[in-house]
Amino acid sequence: MRFAIPPPVLTALRQLHAGGFEAYLVGGCVRDDLLGIEPHDYDIATSAAPEQIAAAFPDTRLLLAGIKHGTVTPLLDGMPVEITSFRRDGPYSDGRRPDHVSFSTRLSDDVARRDFTINALAWSEHTGLIDLVGGVEDCRNKLIRAVGDPDKRFGEDALRMLRALRFASVLGFTIEDCTAAAMARHAALLDHVSVERIAVEISGALQGTYVSAVGHHPQVLLSALPELLCAYPEHTAQNLLHAACVVQSLP
Known part of the structure; x- marks a missing residue:
């Protein structure tokens, strides 16, 4: 150490x-x-x-x-x-x-x-x-990769998907392809996570130096913040990247 x-x-x-x-x-x-x-x-x-x-x-x-x-x-x-x-x-x-x-x-x-x-x-x-x-x-490669089977990891605790976004935003890491694909498949599980737990992770993710990273995972972001559908009904990656960058620019 x-x-x-x-x-x-x-x-x-x-x-x-x-x-x-x-x-x-x-x-x-x-x-x-x-x-x-x-x-x-x-x-x-x-x-x-x-x-x-x-x-x-x-x-x-x-x-x-x-x-x-x-x-x-x-x-x-x-x-x-x-x-x-x-x-x-x-x-x-x-x-x-x-x-x-x-x-x-x-x-x-x-x-x-x-x-x-x-x-x-x-x-x-x-x-x-x-x-x-x-x-x-x-x-070394700046990758966020699930341990073992990512479908199992996110099925156990859906909040792990938001933790992945927070690490990507704070550390500037990329979410590994198989892990990202599993997040997209299981994003709807966030409907069963308490608002309080979601708020803690989303707050951390949106305050990271590399917050634009969260816009690359629209299914997860929209499941956590369905209010974004009102502002960005087409919810394209470009729109969500814009939303994330707007948050980053706030004082």
Whole structure:
């Protein structure tokens, strides 16, 4: 990691390792560090089960709201450090969260359930960077690619389509062809996502430096913002690119 890791995060990694468990930084912090962007959020994934995570931090205040899904958050020097057990997700009947999860001791199981390859990287002091799905190459090529089957990823959680738009807008990446095609096929699933969740992702996407990228995915954009049909009834890519650029130019 090129940027300094906060001491409480290093403490958590080292305590888990001292207990005989694998523990890695995962997700956005590893991606951002690789891209030369200073991370602001740090997540840890571990081979320890939730009760083993808790036992690794005796005499430490623990936040347990996410323990059902494997997350234990110790407060270390006042900093909450989110630690989640490796897991396999069950079906997503509500299109948002898995109905149930099963915990695993294998990093590969945890990587397989993640949304995009650029978010499926892992790092520890003992192993360095681990890339099981081609995320490093996709970072180099500025591509957003679903992990595994994109139809399955978006069927599990339709909001991932808007996350893809946000990453494209913020990072200046292109959505890989098979991933983009699956987004177009499943755009209607956004009808079942709450307005609040859509608003958070759309707001981030429309504030990115490369916001014009969102106009290249009209089915997703129109499903998220059906109001655009009134302004752009023909909803051509050119019109939606214009709408995105207008938003970008606003003060």
